[in-house]
Structures are given as C-alpha cells and as structure tokens.
Amino acid sequence: MSYRLEDLFRLVQKPGRYTGGEVNSVVKDKGKVNIRFAFCFPDLYEVGMSHLGMKILYGLYNREPDIWCERVFMPDTDMERLMRENGIKLFGIESREPIDRFDIIGFTLQYELSYTAVLNMLDLAGLPLYSRERDSSYPLVIAGGPCVSNPEPIADFFDLFVLGEGEDASLELFELYRKHKAGGYDKEEFLRDAARIEGVYVPSFYNVSYKDDGTIASITPKNGAPAKVRKRIVEDLDSAYYPDRFVVPFIDIVHDRAMSEVFRGCIRGCRFCQAGFIYRPVREKSPGVIDAQSRALCENTGYEEFSLSSLSTSDYSRIEELLEKLLGWAEERQTNISLPSLRVDGFSEELAARLNILRRSGLTFAPEAGTQRLRDAINKNLSEDEILKTAQKAFSAGWTSVKLYFMIGLPTETLEDVGGIADLSQKIVDCFYKNPDRPKGKGVNVSVSVACFVPKPFTPFQWEPQDTMTELEEKQRHLRDLIKTRKITLRCHDPATSSLEGVLARGDRRLCAILEEVFRRGGRRDAWSEHFSLQTWLDAMKDLGVDPGFYANRRRGYDEILPWDHLDYGVTKKYLIRENQLAHQSRTTPNCRISCSGCGAAVWGKGVCTE
Amino acid sequence: MRAVRIRFKKIENAKYISHLDLTRTMARAVRRAGIPLWYTEGFNRHPYITFASPLSLGFESLCESMDIRLVEDMPMDELVRRLNSVLPAGLEVIKAGEPVMKPKEIAFAAYRIAFQNSGFADFKENIREFLSRQSIEALKKTKKGDLKNVDLKPALKNAAVRVDDRSVVIEVVLPCGGKDTISPNLLCSAINDFLNEKSGTEQKLFCNIVRVNLLNGEGVPFK
Numbered sequence: 001m002s003y004r005l006e007d008l009f010r011l012v013q014k015p016g017r018y019t020g021g022e023v024n025s026v027v028k029d030k031g032k033v034n035i036r037f038a039f040c041f042p043d044l045y046e047v048g049m050s051h052l053g054m055k056i057l058y059g060l061y062n063r064e065p066d067i068w069c070e071r072v073f074m075p076d077t078d079m080e081r082l083m084r085e086n087g088i089k090l091f092g093i094e095s096r097e098p099i100d101r102f103d104i105i106g107f108t109l110q111y112e113l114s115y116t117a118v119l120n121m122l123d124l125a126g127l128p129l130y131s132r133e134r135d136s137s138y139p140l141v142i143a144g145g146p147c148v149s150n151p152e153p154i155a156d157f158f159d160l161f162v163l164g165e166g167e168d169a170s171l172e173l174f175e176l177y178r179k180h181k182a183g184g185y186d187k188e189e190f191l192r193d194a195a196r197i198e199g200v201y202v203p204s205f206y207n208v209s210y211k212d213d214g215t216i217a218s219i220t221p222k223n224g225a226p227a228k229v230r231k232r233i234v235e236d237l238d239s240a241y242y243p244d245r246f247v248v249p250f251i252d253i254v255h256d257r258a259m260s261e262v263f264r265g266c267i268r269g270c271r272f273c274q275a276g277f278i279y280r281p282v283r284e285k286s287p288g289v290i291d292a293q294s295r296a297l298c299e300n301t302g303y304e305e306f307s308l309s310s311l312s313t314s315d316y317s318r319i320e321e322l323l324e325k326l327l328g329w330a331e332e333r334q335t336n337i338s339l340p341s342l343r344v345d346g347f348s349e350e351l352a353a354r355l356n357i358l359r360r361s362g363l364t365f366a367p368e369a370g371t372q373r374l375r376d377a378i379n380k381n382l383s384e385d386e387i388l389k390t391a392q393k394a395f396s397a398g399w400t401s402v403k404l405y406f407m408i409g410l411p412t413e414t415l416e417d418v419g420g421i422a423d424l425s426q427k428i429v430d431c432f433y434k435n436p437d438r439p440k441g442k443g444v445n446v447s448v449s450v451a452c453f454v455p456k457p458f459t460p461f462q463w464e465p466q467d468t469m470t471e472l473e474e475k476q477r478h479l480r481d482l483i484k485t486r487k488i489t490l491r492c493h494d495p496a497t498s499s500l501e502g503v504l505a506r507g508d509r510r511l512c513a514i515l516e517e518v519f520r521r522g523g524r525r526d527a528w529s530e531h532f533s534l535q536t537w538l539d540a541m542k543d544l545g546v547d548p549g550f551y552a553n554r555r556r557g558y559d560e561i562l563p564w565d566h567l568d569y570g571v572t573k574k575y576l577i578r579e580n581q582l583a584h585q586s587r588t589t590p591n592c593r594i595s596c597s598g599c600g601a602a603v604w605g606k607g608v609c610t611e
Numbered sequence: 612m613r614a615v616r617i618r619f620k621k622i623e624n625a626k627y628i629s630h631l632d633l634t635r636t637m638a639r640a641v642r643r644a645g646i647p648l649w650y651t652e653g654f655n656r657h658p659y660i661t662f663a664s665p666l667s668l669g670f671e672s673l674c675e676s677m678d679i680r681l682v683e684d685m686p687m688d689e690l691v692r693r694l695n696s697v698l699p700a701g702l703e704v705i706k707a708g709e710p711v712m713k714p715k716e717i718a719f720a721a722y723r724i725a726f727q728n729s730g731f732a733d734f735k736e737n738i739r740e741f742l743s744r745q746s747i748e749a750l751k752k753t754k755k756g757d758l759k760n761v762d763l764k765p766a767l768k769n770a771a772v773r774v775d776d777r778s779v780v781i782e783v784v785l786p787c788g789g790k791d792t793i794s795p796n797l798l799c800s801a802i803n804d805f806l807n808e809k810s811g812t813e814q815k816l817f818c819n820i821v822r823v824n825l826l827n828g829e830g831v832p833f834k
Contacts, residue, residue, distance in 0.1 A: 007817060009627055015668075016627055019627045021624040021701065022699060023640075023698075250629075250699075251632055301639065302640060302641070302643035
C-alpha cells in the first residue's frame with residue numbers, strides 16, 4: 001500500500017518545506033493559465049527561499065495573468081526516500097502537482113556543486129536527463145544564474161540557458177512560447193526561434209571540436225544561432241520590476257527578512273571575484289525608489305527586519321541619504337535595517353549609533369590575502385592601516401571579537417603571503433591589548449576563516465592553474481603552525497570541495513558524462529558537506545578517462561579557446577588579459593568611479609559607465 | 612495598555628506549522644494587520660505574544676489561544692477582521708476579548724481522534740478489542756528523557772467511540788498542562804502497535820487529531 005503526498009507530510013522532518021500555503025504564495029486556477037512554470041532551486045527550501053533572484057522572478061512571472069510560476073526545491077533525504085518508495089514525482093509547492101506536466105522547468109545555477117542535485121531533481125520529476133532524450137512532449141528545461149557563464153559541464157542536460165539578468169529575456173521567451181504553443185509546440189522549431197533572442201544560448205546548436213592535446217579546436221554555431229551570445233542586463237533599475245511582497249515562510253530559513261536591492265554590479269574589480277565582473281556595469285537604484293520598495297515589502301510581509309542587498313553596499317553612492325530616509329520610518333515601526341558587508345568606518349558616529357552597526361553585525365573584514373603585495377595582485381583595495389584603525393575604534397567601543405576572511409591558493413602566492421595571514425591576525429590581537437580603552441576584564445577573539453581560491457570564467461584569473469589539493473593542504477598546515485595563540489581561531493575550508501569546484505567551474509562539455517556517472521553512482525547532494533564524496537568523482541573521472549588536473553591545475557594560454565569563449569558577458573578578453581598581467585606585476589587597477597579601465601561593459605552605455 | 616486574548620483555529624495546512632514557527636507567523640501577521648502591538652522594553656525589544664498551551668506539530672485545533680497587549684485600544688471586531696484578512700489559510704481568528712482565566716489553570720484538553728483505515732484487516736474490530744482491555748499501557752517519554760509506563764485506561768473510560776464504514780472516531784479528554792500531560796499520540800501509537808501485532812505487519816496508522824477544547828480543573832472551558 002502506498003502513501004499519498006499528503007501522508008508524507010506527517011512522516012518527514014520539517015513538513016513546512018513542502019506544504020506551501022505561505023502568505024503571499026501564489027495559487028492560480030490552473031484551468032485559466034496558459035504557461036505553467038516550475039522554478040527549481042537545486043537546494044533545500046531554507047536555502048532557496050533565501051535567494052533574492054528567485055523572489056524577483058517569482059513575482060515577475062506571476063504578474064502575467066496567463067503564467068503560473070511555482071516553487072520547487074530539492075527534498076531532503078527523508079522526503080526523497082519516501083517519494084521514490086511511493087512513486088511520487090517532484091511537485092510544485094503551490095499546486096502539489098508533478099512538474100513533468102508543466103510547460104517549462106527553470107533551474108537557477110548558483111553553485112557548481114549543486115549540479116548533481118539538478119540531475120537528481122530532473123530524475124525525481126521523471127524526466128530523461130539529457131536534452132536530446134526529451135522530445136516535444138516534455139517540458140522545456142532551461143537555466144539561468146551565475147554558473148551559466150560557463151554552463152558547458154551541464155550543457156547536455158538543458159535545452160537552453162539565459163545569460164545574465166533574466167527579467168527581460170524570460171518574458172520574451174514566454175511570449176515566444178505562447179506563439180509556439182498556439183501553433184502546436186515543436187521543441188526544435190521553438191529552440192531555433194529562441195536562439196534569436198538576445199541572451200538565449202541553445203547549447204545543442206553549437207558543435208565543439210577538440211585538438212589532440214584535449215584543448216578546444218573550435219566552437220561552431222548552427223541553425224542560425226549567433227557566434228557569440230551576449231548576456232542581458234536590466235538597463236534601468238528604477239523602472240525595473242521589483243516585488244512588493246515576498247512569500248513569508250513558516251519555517252526558519254537562512255535569510256528570513258525582507259531584502260531591498262540597492263544596486264547591481266560592483267565597482268571594485270577584485271580579480272578573484274566572478275560576481276565583480278559578470279554583473280557589470282554597476283547600476284544603482286535611487287534612494288526614493290529603494291525607500292518605497294522597502295516600505296512596501298515590510299508592510300506586506302510583516303518582516304521586522306530588512307537588508308540592503310548588493311555586492312558591496314557601502315559603495316552605494318548615496319548611502320547616507322538612503323539611510324536617513326529609511327530610518328525615518330523604520331525606527332518608529334520597530335524595524336531593523338541590516339547592512340551586510342559594510343565598511344564600518346564610512347559613517348558618522350550618530351548614524352552608526354542609530355543603525356546599531358557594531359552591536360548587530362559585529363566586525364568583519366575580508367582582506368582576502370595576508371600581505372599588501374598579494375592584496376595588490378588580487379586588486380583588493382583594503383590596507384592594513386584601515387583594518388587596524390577600524391579594529392581600534394571597535395575595541396574602544398567595547399567590541400572583543402573580529403572576524404577575518406582570507407583565501408589561500410591565490411595566483412602569485414608564496415608561503416610568505418600565507419604567513420602574512422597569521423601576522424595580520426596577530427597585529428589585531430596586539431592592537432586590542434595596546435588599546436587603553438579596551439573592555440576591561442575581557443580577552444579578544446580573532447576568528448580567521450580561510451577559503452581555497454577557485455579560478456572562475458570571466459575573471460582575470462581564468463587562465464591560472466588552481467593549487468592542487470596537496471598544495472592547499474600544505475599551505476593550511478603551514479598557516480596552522482604559525483598561529484601560536486588561542487586568541488586566534490583558525491577555520492580552513494575543505495580543499496576537496498574547492499578542487500572539484502575548480503574542475504567544474506572551467507570544465508567543458510566532456511564533463512557532462514562525468515556528472516551523469518556520478519549521479520548514477522549515488523551523487524545527489526554534493527553541495528552539502530555531509531553528502532559530498534570526492535572519491536565518487538575521482539573514481540568516475542578515472543573510469544571515464546578524464547583528468548581533473550587538465551581542467552583545474554593547468555595554466556592555460558591566452559590564445560587557447562576557452563569553453564566559454566562563445567559567451568559574451570561584456571568584459572573583453574583583451575581587458576582580462578591586461579588585468580592578468582597587472583596581477584603578475586602586483587599592480588592595482590582603480591575602481592570604476594575613480595577611472596574607467598575599459599573593461600568592455602560600457603557597450604551598454606548604462607550606470608556607472610555614463611557617470 | 613490593554614490585554615487581549617485571541618482565540619483561533621489552526622486547521623488543515625496550518626497543522627504543519629510548529630509551535631515555534633507559529634510564534635513568528637503570528638507576530639508577522641499582527642504587524643501586517645497594523646495592530647498597535649506592545650513591545651517588550653529593554654535591549655532586545657520584541658513583540659509580546661504568549662500562547663496558552665502549545666499544540667503538537669500535526670494536530671489541528673479549534674480552540675487555540677494567544678494573548679497580546681495593545682498600546683492603543685481598538686474595537687475587538689475590527690481586530691478580528693484585520694487579522695483574518697492577513698492570516699495564512701488554516702489560521703482563523705474566532706474571537707478576541709478580555710482574558711478571564713490564567714493559562715496556568717488549563718488542566719485538560721478534549722480531542723477528537725479519527726483513525727483512517729489504511730489497509731489493516733479487521734480494523735474496527737481490533738480497535739474495539741483494544742479499547743475494551745482492562746488496562747492500556749503505553750510508554751511515555753518524560754521531560755528528562757526517561758521512559759515511563761502510563762495506563763491510558765482511566766482517561767479512556769469516558770471516551771466516546773463512533774465507528775462508521777471508513778473510520779473510527781474517539782472523543783476523549785486527556786490531562787493537559789503540567790507533568791501528567793498525556794499526548795493523544797500515545798494512544799495512537801499504542802493502537803498502531805496493537806494493530807500491527809494482530810496482523811503481523813509494520814504499517815503506519817494515520818490518524819487526524821483535533822484539539823476541540825481546553826478545560827480547567829473543574830472541566831470548565833478555558834476563557
């Protein structure tokens with residue numbers, strides 16, 4: 001005897017992940033909609049529901065009367081087991097109906113290690129994994145998100161990708177789908193027309209050939225697809241759609257608050273940071289628009305907290321003006337404003353006090369590298385002096401703990417640079433004890449978190465070899481040996497996950513077979529550390545004759561055809577080469593507001609490029 | 612400042628909202644409704660909302676109770692109307708007004724438990740047989756985490772049992788509040804075990820549990 005879906009809710013942990021019915025979730029009459037869209041987030045509800053992009057697109061799609069967009073998340077292991085045992089297919093939370101009957105299934109690809117979860121979700125939905133195995137009777141399977149800047153390792157599973165910001169391109173895609181559906185949908189014909197929409201990449205319309213040494217010989221478009229697919233951007237954020245309500249979850253999620261987007265892109269150009277390049281150019285929203293949107297969100301959700309979201313909120317050019325506006329109503333309504341990744345030193349003392357900056361967010365720095373030389377090489381414009389001055393201020397104000405974020409494995413890094421991490425941490429400890437105004441009777445804690453660098457496409461480091469696992473482990477050991485005091489807490493990321501991330505981030509289409517094989521061998525949830533097994537991947541690569549070092553640890557030539565060379569994110573190769581050369585000379589590049597460095601994003605003629 | 616007791620239903624989909632999540636859900640609903648709620652004073656100010664008796668995840672209820680305080684008075688029917696316009700499906704305010712009893716006075720809860728026949732042979736007969744036993748032993752987990760044997764028979768003496776084609780419905784009053792609390796889950800799993808023992812299976816018996824009333828020591832409904 002098998003259970004129904006509703007029965008499973010009584011048998012699993014946190015049923016609120018699957019039941020739906022949250023305030024502001026959208027339920028439509030399925031008889032009256034034309035396009036049913038499954039928005040799939042390949043991670044747990046708690047993670048997916050914290051994602052701003054999904055909230056924007058959910059609202060945007062459901063604003064169309066004939067489209068019903070539902071949310072779909074990766075079920076946890078207990079739910080997956082029960083679903084498989086009882087023949088229950090992956091379902092949309094709003095309708096509780098299986099998504100294999102939907103028109104379009106859209107994934108967001110946020111993180112390389114979520115790829116096995118994507119395959120698992122397709123499988124749970126009862127769909128063949130490969131695009132070529134799904135004819136016109138199946139839903140169209142598409143994806144967007146930052147990993148689409150190199151979707152090649154997962155390209156064979158998708159019918160098309162949307163590059164860049166999805167708002168406009170997906171509405172155009174829906175319009176095309178309406179026409180095709182009215183005239184009898186044929187997948188192949190639809191894809192031919194879709195490939196003509198700017199930002200739409202149909203991977204099956206490109207032939208990739210390889211040289212004997214394994215590098216790419218050519219990428220050739222067919223069926224009228226463009227030689228280069230350019231990403232889309234939202235040109236004017238003030239007039240762009242932004243939801244005035246979020247779905248308010250019952251269960252506790254990772255970021256359980258309202259979020260107001262203040263700008264897209266980043267002026268900084270830190271050379272390791274993919275987000276800093278693929279979201280260019282910087283486009284800001286006006287304070288008045290942000291204020292009105294924040295207020296509507298808080299009123300419609302009842303949230304007691306909202307955050308100002310962007311890649312680097314203190315770079316917002318009118319931050320004081322904005323905060324004055326927001327505090328005008330937020331204080332009176334018992335609403336907190338949270339400011340992630342904010343530079344503490346940029347504010348007047350009065351404003352800092354009203355925001356409770358120190359009390360709430362604590363003191364966090366991301367120097368990323370231990371020496372000024374290496375910080376210059378990665379273009380991270382944060383000086384030791386700035387860090388120590390701010391720490392000093394915070395200690396005087398009663399703070400006793402500081403968090404520092406670093407990376408190891410950065411290009412040009414030496415053991416001396418790694419040692420610099422220990423030195424800088426020690427200097428902060430010393431700064432505490434030298435401070436006569438420090439909190440009495442308390443010790444200091446400097447918490448140091450060390451990630452492993454992964455070279456990413458469309459960054460100046462896209463040609464760089466990633467450190468091998470052995471090298472990373474060696475550097476971690478070296479650092480551990482240099483830290484002598486218990487006032488410094490050192491946490492190092494697992495080099496195994498970073499190594500695999502490195503393979504997938506710059507991989508090509510030949511990795512699709514590896515992905516499938518790992519999935520067949522039980523890989524389902526590699527983004528969750530407790531389910532990650534590097535050995536499964538290494539075995540699959542060995543058995544299928546793929547060398548992970550070819551993708552991760554090899555220096556690539558500037559003239560090599562990269563797997564993502566037919567995709568265009570605005571930043572030119574010429575610029576990235578120049579930045580790569582500057583890195584090797586430890587020379588910095590000024591940020592977009594100081595001077596334009598000609599990255600290529602000015603082709604859109606928007607935002608900071610026109611200031 | 613005015614103390615207000617809000618009585619509400621928690622049914623259907625809302626039965627999957629845990630007690631902790633309900634606290635958050637209600638606080639946000641009150642904010643959405645624009646009700647002038649009193650916040651606690653001090654360093655970490657938070658909305659003052661307390662619940663009379665936490666309800667287990669998966670139970671429905673027709674008699675939930677939460678107390679808030681208002682900084683400005685407002686008509687109670689308007690408060691009910693405004694809250695109901697912003698609550699998620701399954702949460703529904705029945706009435707609001709002056710608290711009469713203290714939540715501590717709650718001593719019993721009345722439940723309606725419906726067992727669905729999910730494929731057990733001689734389902735009704737076996738449940739009848741089970742209920743007619745001299746003593747009905749069940750293992751209860753105490754707060755300390757130990758297991759303790761309790762006899763459910765005294766509580767079941769006054770239980771009303773209704774049987775129709777598809778289900779068996781038991782209406783029962785159980786101690787609620789304090790250390791003698793008996794969860795209806797105890798009864799359900801005891802019946803589940805008995806049915807499995809009889810039929811030599813390891814099946815899950817599904818039941819729908821509704822809390823229909825909260826009572827004080829004298830059996831007077833909580834007000």
